[in-house]
Structures are given as C-alpha cells and as structure tokens.
C-alpha cells in the first residue's frame with residue numbers, strides 16, 4: 001500500500017537527484033542521456049513511479065496521478081531550461097573557436113597567363129591570317145638539303161658561316177631557320193602560295209640578344225607579279241598592328257642566298273617616333289627582320305616556273321619582337337621562366 005507522503009518523499013529525492021546530476025553535465029548531449037534516465041516511458045525513474053498506482057486506494061488515485069504528472073512536468077521544464085543554457089554555452093564556445101580575423105590579408109591567387117612569346121606568336125598569326133595567310137608547321141629536325149642546299153646555299157657557300165649550325169649527322173641538323181619550310185611548301189603546293197610558318201630554330205650563338213634556341217616566323221608569298229611593293233605593303237600592315245598606327249618601314253639592301261634582291265627591314269622607332277632615342281640608338285630606326293624577293297634559283301629548285309611566277313619571303317625573330325614590344329633587354333629573361341619578370345609583362 002502506497003501512501004501519498006511516501007510518494008512525495010520519492011518525488012523529492014528524484015528531483016534532488018536530477019538537480020545534482022544536472023550540475024555535472026558538460027554538454028547538451030549528456031543532458032539528453034540524463035533526461036532519458038528519468039523520463040523514458042518505460043525505464044525512466046519518474047515513469048516507474050506510475051507503477052505504484054496499483055497499490056493506491058481508489059479515492060487517492062487521482063491525487064497520486066496528479067502528483068506524478070506534476071513531477072514529470074517540473075522535470076521537463078527543468079531539462080528544457082538547462083538545455084537552453086547548455087546550448088548557449090556551446091554556441092559561445094563554437095563562436096570563439098571559429099573566430100576569423102577578417103582584417104588578415106588574403107592569400108593571392110594568381111591566374112595563369114600565356115608566355116610573352118606565345119602571345120606575340122598568336123598576335124602575328126592573327127594579323128597574317130587576317131591578310132589571308134595560312135599556317136605551315138615545319139619540323140625542327142631538317143636535312144642539310146632543305147635547310148641550306150635547296151635554299152641556294154650549297155655545301156661550300158660562304159653564307160653557311162652566317163649561321164653556326166648544330167649538326168646531328170652529316171645529313172641531319174637542327175634547322176637554323178624556318179626558311180627550310182619554304183622548300184617543303186613550294187615542293188608540294190602550286191602557286192598561288194601564301195603561308196606563314198612559326199617555329200623554333202637553333203644556332204650555336206649565345207649572348208644578351210642571342211640564344212641557341214629561339215623562335216622565328218617565316219612568310220612566303222608566290223604568285224604572278226609579286227614585287228617588293230607587296231612585301232612592304234604586307235609588312236606595313238603588320239608593324240602598325242604590333243607597334244602602333246604611326247609605325248612605318250624602310251628597306252635596306254642586304255644579302256641572303258635565297259632572295260634576290262634581299263633586304264633588311266627597319267621599323268620607325270615607336271618609342272621616339274623617329275627623333276632618335278636609346279632604344280633606336282639615336283637612328284630613329286630599329287632593324288626587325290630579313291626579307292627579299294624569292295631567288296629564281298629557289299623557285300626553279302622547287303619546280304616553279306620563275307618566268308611566270310615571283311614571290312617574296314621574310315623571316316622574323318619572335319623574341320626580338322617581344323623584347324622590343326615589352327622593353328626586355330636580355331633574351332634570357334624570356335627563357336628563364338622567372339615569374340617575377342614574366343608577371344610584369346602585361347598585354
């Protein structure tokens with residue numbers, strides 16, 4: 001037989017237990033577990049009290065039930081309030097631990113960009129494609145025949161000394177000039193021919209403005225009635241787009257075995273406008289490329305009728321154009337891949 005004062009005693013002792021246990025809780029997860037100990041519908045200590053109901057006389061049953069329910073209600077409120085308190089503390093700790101200093105400088109992300117030589121090559125290809133030229137990709141390993149002999153530079157020709165050649169064998173070499181591509185193109189195409197051919201070339205040469213490997217771009221046009229005027233007209237179009245609208249060209253007599261007449265092409269100094277400055281060494285002009293009218297012998301070597309057709313050819317150094325355009329005074333800067341240097345070159 002249960003009496004109500006015994007029940008009250010039990011309830012008070014459970015409440016005391018709840019308060020004491022709650023004082024030792026570290027986080028809301030532990031609170032959840034504790035809550036189960038008392039309120040779980042089967043095992044919970046408060047729920048268990050209801051089992052005593054069987055022994056309670058009928059007239060006391062409602063008071064008994066009320067007392068247990070009140071105790072349950074009390075504990076629910078107690079646990080809720082305690083839970084809120086714990087969660088607030090946890091949030092505060094989380095904020096502390098995840099605190100970030102928004103005044104700290106961010107790590108810079110550098111986007112990649114094209115190498116200046118690639119940029120210059122792309123620009124040149126675009127410009128000449130705009131004039132109707134197509135691109136021919138030659139090979140870096142050539143035979144002596146294509147690099148020299150067919151270009152009217154036989155074995156004993158003194159012009160071979162103009163270019164210090166890397167021979168791989170008596171027959172094979174690393175091409176010294178993209179001009180080797182001229183022969184391939186003329187052998188396998190009939191005029192009209194209008195190509196450019198960018199690529200790497202190799203010469204045993206090494207100083208501030210020369211490197212054993214550098215890049216050239218060849219141009220070749222063969223058709224009826226091609227003259228030096230066509231050459232200069234095409235080159236004018238190109239220099240204006242690369243160095244500025246005011247830029248012009250002048251042709252100076254020169255010598256290449258595969259062109260006759262041959263010329264060196266200068267551009268008017270785009271820095272001083274022709275008055276004379278450090279860049280143009282006071283002359284108002286800067287040498288940029290070699291060119292000429294394709295030697296009749298070269299046309300004939302390729303089976304092209306030199307009475308009917310004529311052509312012009314030119315060859316320019318991409319590094320030289322890039323150095324002029326970006327104000328670089330040592331060619332090595334273009335090959336060292338030093339980002340401190342390359343980052344400063346802006347298109």
Ligand code: PHE
Nearest residue numbers: 177179290291292313314315
């Ligand atoms: N191949 C020559 C050189 O490398 C340049 C050139 C090309 C000259 C075409 C005339 C015609 O020096």
